[in-house]
Amino acid sequence: MPLIDKISVELGAQEPWPKDVKLYQPYEVEQILLPDNANCLAVQAFLKMCHLDFQVEPRPNAEAMSPTLKVPFIKAGRFVTAELEGIVQFVNGKGISLTDKLDNEQKADMRAYMSLIHSVIEVAELYICWVDKETYNEVTSIRNGSIYPWPLNYIQNFAKRNQVIKKLKALEWYNKSIEEVFQEVENCCEALSIRLDGKNYFFEDNPTELDALVFGHLFTILTTPLPKSDLANIVRQHPQLINLVQRIEKEYFKKETRH
Amino acid sequence: MGTVHAKAGENITEVPDFGEKRVFNEPPETYSFKEIDLQEVKARVDRINVDGLSRTKNDIVEDCIKELFKAKDFQDVLLKAHRARVKLDELGCFKNISIFIDTSKGTQATPEGLEVTFNVKEHKRITGGVSTHVGNNEGALLVGMRAPNLFGRGGEYKWNIVMVLRKLATLTLTTSVFQAQSEWPTSGYKQLERGLLVDLGFYSTPLLKHNLQWEANIRDLNVLSRASSFDVRVQSGLSLKSALKHVLSVDLRDDLIFPSSGSLFQLTSEVAGIGGDVLQGCLSGGYMSNINNDMKISISDMYFLGGPLSIRGFQMRGVGPHSDGDALGSQAYWSAGMHLFTPLPFRPGKGGFGELFRTHFFFNAGNIGNFQLAKDNDLLETLKANMRLSYGLGVALRLGNMARLEVNYCFPHSFDKGDQTHPGIQFGIGVQFL
Structure with missing residues (x-):
């Protein structure tokens, strides 16, 4: 399975950034806790810094839906990627990076x-x-x-x-x-x-x-x-x-x- | 009732299981036995002993056995003793009942007097156990606890009602705590269920069985892999189900797995009895809807159709809407099945091993969908649209007295675009069948 996952990520990387990207996270007002909120906001900030479009989609069961069981996660086309590091990697795969100029x-x-x-x-x-x-x-x-x-x-x-x-x-x-x-x-x-x-x-x-x-x-x-x-x-x-x-x-x- | 041969002078007859009527066909050359017509033997029951009672109250036992005193001849004694045993059994208080019949001795004995002794063994106050439960193509470990005969009155404390409904009414309370892990590759999810089930079973009339069940169940649903459809992923997480269930059943079948006569009315009904072959029909249906918008119906609640035990010729859960190859289920379905069971061709192992097998020809039909019960369109038309049909033949094997194993060759006849068919050889094992 992990191999198939890797292949699917590789394949997904070749596609451009889709239009209907959704970021799933718990409800901000009633539900979300401090650490989760921090991570969700970090991912939102990162995507905004990359000028990528996305919609925030609050779900009560976002945590259970996530492939790593941690929020947030994004759904881009058919691909589901969770947490900041995973999402950064996914975005880099599409040729978008904030760290190009760093040695x-x-x-x-x-x-x-x-x-x-x-x-x-x-x-x-x-x-x-x-x-x-x-x-x-x-x-x-x-x-x-x-x-x-x-x-x-x-x-x-x-x-x-x-x-x-x-x-x-x-x-x-x-x-x-x-x-x-x-x-x-x-x-x-x-x-x-x-x-x-x-x-x-x-x-x-x-x-x-x-x-x-x-x-x-x-x-x-x-x-x-x-x-x-x-x-x-x-x-x-x-x-x-x-x-x-x-x-x-x-x-x-x-x-x-x-x- | 045929004649029973008894050795001259032998006067102790043990009836361990009188349920099976046996007719002995002795060859006429044997002269070591003397034929006695039991109806000619006058008998009178002087005494009835019931050994092994501790908690069960006398009056309910007396009610079961007092008929026995009215017996006039030995055959009558045997029949009535058997009937008493059946009644005692139906109280559900005893796990073991055996009968001894002896001539009566002592000062008050009459010349034709008999003494009947019932040896009973009561159920423990609480019985529990760990068992493996085999469902339809899934297994579960079941830890159960049962409190039969709670108050020494056949488990029945509403004694007044029972008096009216004859003694057949018994109340059984079954409580089980369960944890079941199931994986549904065809729907792309796995589920861990932890729950509590309380079942209250009773008969309102001798044949009408009610089961009142309350089930509280925490379900943890997870996708099986990254490849699972997002429509399934959306539904992952914990949910709590608390359900009250009433099952009304009339079971007139003579056998649970391969019935040859009788019928069961539950959600399914089986009509049978044409010569040596058995034609069996089933019809089942289900419909659910939201009570209010706060209550969600998740994929664990949905109806699925298709598979070796429901509509044959389709993949497990292969009928109905799919998303990326994962079955999503629907809120309503109906299915019907018609079977022609015959013994194996050329009857190998007749009367023994071969009786466990049947060949069968089947014809399954069904439909699934979110049917809207609107007034302006004909319900029948809605249900008929997109109807799935399949037929085929195969061999069925009875496993214990509980499950059935089938190997079938199936021909899916009509199906929908989204369906996953499974033509050819299909293998199924389960408890409930269409």
Whole structure:
């Protein structure tokens, strides 16, 4: 099967970007959780940076529909591709790339920073949502369970929480205190801020998928109301990052509303 | 009733299973036996013992066996004892019933007196078990629990109602917790079901069986591969089904798998009984609609048609709408089947192994679709449009008393563009058949 999948991706790559591309994600208002929202926004930002047309299609069962069981995923013609890395690869296959001008060293750099965000900010978001009691009870359990009828919502919350906790244990994050988690995020923001170093984007004047990913996560952290606002406060202490987020929002998302 | 040979002087007769009527055709040369006409032997039942009762209340057992006291001769005793055994069996309280008949002894014994002893073994208060359940081309592990005879009254606590409806009414409560994993390559999805089923079965009249079922079921639907149709992918995820079901059945068949006479009315009906060959007809149908817009009908609920056990000559689920080769199902269907069963040609293994086999000729018809029950168009016309037909012949084998195995050669006669036909040899195994 994987071979067939690969072949189908290869074949799909030869076709131009279809018109009816749809991005599937959970409902933004009622359902979506912080980490998922960040990833969905990152993909949206990336596609917009590539000037590719797509429609956002909210579905309650988007997560189950996804081939990797993670949101978001896009459907382009007959092809279904999930998550930012997969989608970047898919888009590159069509000859569209944001990283053409980067040399190998810069590309490696970019990948390192992207993996930093995945392994720190994304994990911290999962920790806040599922381990922190206050956030879990007031936000996560209600939103995650909102699409299921009773008693499935309880069962599903329980199952999903166990799943996340298992993942956090494997990453050795579960036993961290919330202060330690915030410290990790602080360090990560510091590193990003230093890398940005006053430039418009991480790599000179053009955005890359790294910018999309940073935008997705930081914008979501800044705009999502949670019982604990510490995460947003940490990000606010880095004006460079705030500027980047505002720049991308203005450049790629505000235009849409003006139409 | 034929005559039964008894050895002179022997007076203990064990009737382990009197259900099968046996006629002994002794060759006339044998003189070691003396013929006795049982009707001539006067008999009177002095005593009836029932061994092995602990929970079951006396009165319901007494009701079953008191007829036996009215017996006048030995044949009558045997018949009535058998009838009592059947009644006891129908209470559903006992897993094993055997009968001993002896001459009565003691001071109060009459010269023709007999003593009948029923040895019964009660069901445990709760029985449970793990079993493998074979469905139509799928298997499932079933962990079940049953509480028969809950209150010592044949499982029946509404005793007043039962009095009116004669003693045949029994109430069985079956609870099962199940987890079933099924894969449907023809529809491009796999499904994990976890659920709870409570079934309350009772007879309202001796033949009318009701099953009230409540089923709560969590279904986790996933696509089988990346290649699965997007129309199927859209439906993946968890869903909860809570259903109340009423099954009304009248089963008059003499055999579950190869009936030769009798009929079953459920959703299917079988009419039979022409000479040695059996002509069997089935008709079934189904229709569903949304109760309200909040309730969704997913692919797990849809009706599918086609396959070796429904409309033969088509791929499994091969009739009806498809998307990228995956069957999507429809909200309504009807199907009908006509079978001509005959014993194997030249009757090999007659009376033994060969009885497990039948050759059959079949003719299947059906239709599936989202029929709109509008007033302005004729329902019959709607149902007839695009009707699928197939016919063929094959050999059927009975497996246990439960399932049927068929090897058929099929000719799909009329089909729709989207259908996936399967002409030629088709193999099927299952419990429910068209």
